Amino acid sequence: MKKLILIYLLSTATLFAQESQKKRADKYFKIASFAKAAEAYSNLLEEGNTTVEVLKKAADSYYYISDFEKASSLYKTLLEKHKESVDEQYLFRYAQTLKAQGNFEASEKWMQLYEKEVPETLYKANVEKLENIKKQGNKFDIKNEAINTPNSDFGPAFYKNLLVFSSPSTSHGLFSRKYNWNKQHYLDLFAASITNNKLDSIKNPFSKELNSKLHEANVTFTNDGNRIYFTRNTSDEGKRTKDDNKVTHLSIFSADLKDGKWTNITSLPFNGVDFSTMHPALNKENNRLYFSSDRPGTIGSFDLFYVTIDANGNFGEPVNLGSDINTKNREQFPFISSENKLFFASDGHPGFGLLDVFMSEIKEDSYTKPLNLGLPINTNLDDFSFIYQEETKSGFFASNRADGKGDDDIYSFLQTAPLEDFQYYIQGIVVDEETNLPIDEATVFLFDEKENRINEVTVNDSGKFYFELPPGTYKISVYHPDIIPAEKTFTVLDNGTTKNEQNISVKRIPKTFLEELIAEEGDPKVITDNGVLMFDLPEILFDFDKFNIRADARVHLDQLVDKLNRYPLINIAIGSHTDNRGTDEYNRQLSQDRATATMNYLVEKGIDASRITAKGYGESQPKVDCIHKECSDEEHQINRRSEFVIIVKQD
Known part of the structure; x- marks a missing residue:
């Protein structure tokens, strides 16, 4: 009995110790003290606690402090045991650690499992594009700088003849405070002189007014050098501010240079206590401030945003850069060059490692598809905080690659080859199906996936055509007075294979063209009138006393546009009608307005107005007789319509 009691007491004590250890580990994890959390969860695992929660948090803790070997082993165990019950984000993190x-x-x-919503052809195209980027060779010479320490050095920024960057604080020697996330000292701003893109080996604190007991990192300056925007822990008068989970996030602050000192340190109005706002970057005109944030409403974990800055220094509302730039994962560390190129780091776009550096050209309020800068800028680890001078084709970035001096190191680079994205295009030949000879003077139209005509070319006697275009799905249609219109749908993949071949064969118009057209479009209502063949199309309806084109009507009209594009030998007659409420004269005008509105819609979609006639018939041709009986609203609706007759002229 005494033995049983002793065993019970020991078991209870062990269980109590594990519960206490887990509470401590969860507390560390909750406040983002991941170095301590990793150690605490490891102890729990060694003691046999391999629950889903412990495995997830242990793996994540090692992931966040960049111990990818231990994180990978734990993610592997997690997915082997609980793959069906864990969030897909763990597939991504495991793939990243590998x-x-x-x-x-x-x-x-594992990444393909994570990207399961991406069609296999597109996924393979992304992989193929990275291989093609490799084949282009290195476009940069890089050098590890002497200012680097065994800890994290990153976030370079140009300021006059200086490079300003972030590095662990040394202001208090061995007694400097350490950050619980990774047990490194808090970050301060430092500076080193730049001469001909060469960095002085001596670094000095950049500003005693800006450096504090909190983190300072990632800065940008106005053109005159008198204002700085920088990242600091969210705080109020030097005292950190915490969210409901007792976590302190990051915010962007500004300061002004007066009499050689940085003053008026101010938290920007779009910061928040419950999310991070960080990595500021000004455009050349200094009227937009770009940044990264995980605020509510992001596409992924961190997105890129900008705010406008007016002449009085007031800030607009944050604007998300959209899905061309932001993914469901991280986009961070933006930089805007003098030629309006956006450089940023992402682990969401197809890349060689964890964070890769990408470039996108800013064109008004749109952004070109991001280009991976390739090797040696990007590696299998984190590469980020890239800054670039167009005039010298040089700059700096940070990386935690294997051959560095410490955690994150700053590298200088010199660009040795153009940063050119792939120029995708299609080419082909229009040939006669019977003779296999080119068709002269045929017009080739290019449509996007929404059926919008975006380009056209008339071929010469070679029959060849050529279009430059971004990756996507398209349709080409070929027209000529002597051929039956032909079309072909195809997809251009973003895989680095720039050329897409799309030859198209066409048939000469036989005497049986009308019969073939009728067979394709369905049995017509035939009316012979001066050699003209007619047949009906679906009608569209109108609201009472109105002639605007309704949403349901647009569907039918878009189908009609497609038919007219495919068959240039046919014209269209529009007949519009009203119900019998209102005077004859009023209804005639209303019906004509409906006919004109219908025609205008077709013309706006690219149909030549010479192919369309439009006439209003008032209430004279009802489908439902509402004169000799009282009609319901539904019956009156049937009479408010536009009808279409396709007219094919016979030779």
């Missing part, structure tokens, strides 16, 4: 260790084949397998 990539970080150079196991690209296994990483690709």
Whole structure:
């Protein structure tokens, strides 16, 4: 009995110790003290606690402190035991840890599971594009800088003849405070002189007014050098501010240079206590401030945003850069060059490692498809905070690659080859199906996936055509007075294969053209009138006393546009009608307005007005007789319509 009591007491004590250890681990994890959390969860695992929660948090803790070997092992165990019950984000993180260790084949397998909503052809195209980027060779010479320490050095920014960057604080020597996330000292701003893109080996604190007991990192300056925007822990008068989980996030602050000192340190109005706002970057005109944030409403974990800055220094509302730039994962560390190129880091776009550096050209309020800068800027690990001078084709970035001096290091680079994206295009030949000879003077139209005509070309006697276009799905249609219109739908993949071949064969118009057309379009209502063949199309309806084109009507009209594009030998007659409420004269005008509105819609969609006639018949041709009986609203609706007759002229 005494033995049983002793065993019970020991078991209870062990259970109590584990519960206490888990509470401590969860507390560390909750406040983002991941170095301590990783150690605490490891102890729990060693003691046999392998629940889903402990495995997830242990793996995540190691992931966040970049111990990818341990994180990978834990993610593997988690997915082997609980793959069906964990969030898909764990597929992504496991794939990233495998990539970080150079196991690209296994990483690709898990990434494809994570990207299951991406069609296999597009996924393979992304992989193929990275291989083609590799084949282009290195476009940069890079150098690890002497200012780097064994800890994290990153976030370079140009300021006059200086490079300002972030590095662990040394202001208090061995007694400097350490950050619980990774047990490194808090970050301060430092500076080193730049001469001909060469960095002085001596670094000095940038500003005693800006450096504090909190983190300072990632800065940008106005053109005159008198204002700085920088990232700091969210705080009020030097005292950190915490959210409901007792986590302190990051915010952007500004300061002004007066009499050689940085003053008026101010938190920007679009910061928040419950999310991070960080990594500021000004455009050349200094009227837009770009940044990264995980605020509510983001597409992914961190998105890129901008705010406008007016002449009085007031800030607009944050604007998300949209899905061309932002993904369901991280986009961070923006930089805007003098030629309006956006450089940023992402682990959401197809890349070689964890964070890769990408470039996109800003064109008004749109952004070109991001271009991966390739090797050696990007590696299997984190590459980020890229800054670039167009005049010298040089700059700096940070990386935690394997051959560095410490955690994150700053590298200088010199660009040695153009940063050119792939110029995708299609080419082909229009040939006679019977003779296989080119068709002269045929017009080739290019449509996008929404059936919008975006380009056209008339071929010469070679029959060849050529269009430059971004990746996507398209349709080409070929027209000529002597051929039956032909079309072909195709997809241009973003895989680095710039050329897409789309030859198209066409048939000469036989005497049986009308019969073939009728067979395709359905049995017509035939009316012979001066050699003209007619047949009906679906009608569209109108609201009472109105002639605007309704949403349901647009569907039918878009189908009609498609028919007219495919058959240039046919014209269209529009007949519009009203119900019998109102005077004859009023209804005649209303019906004509409906006919004109219908025709205008077709013309706006690219149909030549010479192919259309439009006439209003008032209430004279009802489908439902409402004169000799009282009609319901539904019956009156049937009479308020536009009808279509296709007219094919016979030779």
